[in-house]
Amino acid sequence: MSLFRCPLCAAPLTRGEHAYTCPVGHSFDLAAAGYTHLLPANRKHSKNPGDDKAMVAARSAFLDKGYYAPLAQALCDLAARDSVALPSPALLDCGCGEGYYTAALAQRLNQEGRSGPIAGVDISKFALRRAAKRVKEGEFSVASVYHLPVADESVDLLFNVFSPLCTQEFDRVLRPGGHFYYVVPSALHLWEMKQVLYDKPYENAVKREDYPGFQWLEAVPLRYTVHLDCSQDIMALFGMTPYAWKTPKAGVERLSALEELDTQIGFDIHVYRKL
Template identity: 60%
Template sequence: MESLLRCPLCAQPLDRQDTRYLCPRGHSFDRAAAGYVHLLPANKLHSKDPGDDKAMAAARNRFLSGGYYDPLRDALTRLALAYAPDRAQILDAGCGEGYYSAALFQALLQAGKHPRMAGVDLSKHALRRAAKRQGSIEFAVASVYDLPVADQQIDLLVNCFSPLALEEFLRVLRPGGLYCYVVPGARHLWELKQVLYDTPYPNEEKETPYPGLSYQEIQAVDGTIHLPDTQAILDLFQMTPYFWKTPRQGALRLAGLPQLDTTISFRIHVFRKQDRP
C-alpha cells in the first residue's frame, strides 16, 4: 500500500508493508513492533534519544488522557470538519503521543470524509503511544524541519506547540491547503506560573502574517482546569518549557501543592496557503 510518507534518503514514494517501508530504490525502513517507523537519517540524528524521553512521554499521556485539554482537542476537530475536504491528506507536525491526531482522524472518519493521515515527532517514546492510540495513522520519527512528505501533498497541516518550520510547511501544503497553528494565549497556565516564578509575565499575543499564507481566522479557546493532585500538576509541568528553565525553589513550591486550579488559554491561527506566491 502506498504510504503518505516518502523516503528520507531519495524522496521516492514508500510502499507500506506489514513489517517495513520500502522505496523503489531499495531503501528499507523497519516498522517497530509498536507500529511507527523511523525515518530520521543517522546523519541528522543530533542526539542518541531525541525528543521527549520515556518519563516525559508517559507524563504527557497521563495528562492528556485525563481530559484537561479536551477543549483544544474539540476546537481542532471542529475546524478540521469545517475546512478539510473529502479524502483529505493530513499531517500532524510534532504529533507527540497522538492525542490530537487520533481525535482529528476519528472525527473526519465518522463524518464520512475518508482521511489519510500521518504524524511525525522526534520522540520514539511518544510515537509508541501514538501508534497504539490510532493504528490507522502513519507515525514516523522525523524532524519538522525535514519532513518525509512529498511536495504539495497535504490538505491540512496541524502544529500544536511545535516549532514553526515555515519553509517545510509551505513545501508540503497544497495550494489552498490549510495550516492550523496552536500557540498559548496571554494567560495560559497563569496560576501555575505564579507558583513557579516570583514575577511571571503573560505570553505575547499577536497576529503574524507569513509569506505564502493568508489568515482565515484566529480561534480562542479559554477555560480553567482543576488538577486534583500532585501527580497531575507535575505531569502538566513536565509538558511545558518551564520544566527546563524554572529555578529550583519554584519547582519545589509546585511539587508541594496538593491541588491547583489554573487557566488554560490557546489560540488557533488558521491560515490558507496562497495559490500563488
C-alpha cells in the same frame, strides 16, 4: 497510499508488512509498535532525541484525563469545517507526540465518513509508540519538522500543536488551498501556575505572524479554567511546558508541594491557508 517519501532520495515510499521501501531500494523497518524511523543519522543529534519514556507517559496520562479536551474539540471542528468539500482529506500532525490530537481528528473525520490518509511525525520514538497504538489506521515516523519525509503538495490539513515551526516545509507539503493550524498559548495561559513558580510572573508574548506562501485567516480563542486535584497532575502539566527547563529550584519545590491547583488555560488557534 503512504504520505511518506524516502528521506534519502525523496522517492515515494510503499508500506509493506515489515518495512517501507522506495523504488531505488532504500528500506526503513517498521517497529513492532507500528512506527518507522525516517530521520537520517546525519540529522540525529542524540541517541534518543525528543521526550523520554517517563515524560511521554506523564503527558499521556494527563491528556487522557480530558484537561485539554476542549482544544481537541476545537481542532476537530475547524478540520471538519475547512475540509467539508473533500471526500478524503489527507492529514499531517507535525510534532504529533503520543497522538492525542491526531486520534481525535481521525475519529471525527471517520464519523463523517471522510477518512483519508493520516500521518504523524515526532522526534521522540517513545511518543510514537503510543501514537501508533492510538491511531492504528495512521502512519507515524521519527522525523524532523525541518525535513519532513512527506511528498510535495500531498497534504490538505496540517496541524502544529506546541511544536517547532518550519513554515517553509509546511508550504512545500500542503496542497494549494490546504489549511495549516498553529496552536500557541495565550497571554495568561497557566497564569496561576506561573504565580507559584516565579516571584514576578510574566504574560506570554502574543502576536500574529504572517508567513510567506500563506494567508492568515483567523485566530480562534479558547479560554477556560482547570482544577488539578493531585500533585501528580500538577507536575505532569508543568513537565509539558517550557518552564520545566528554566524554573528556579525554589519555584519547582513550591509547585510540587501543592495538592491542588486551579489555573487558567488559554490557547489561540491560528488558521492559515496555503496560497
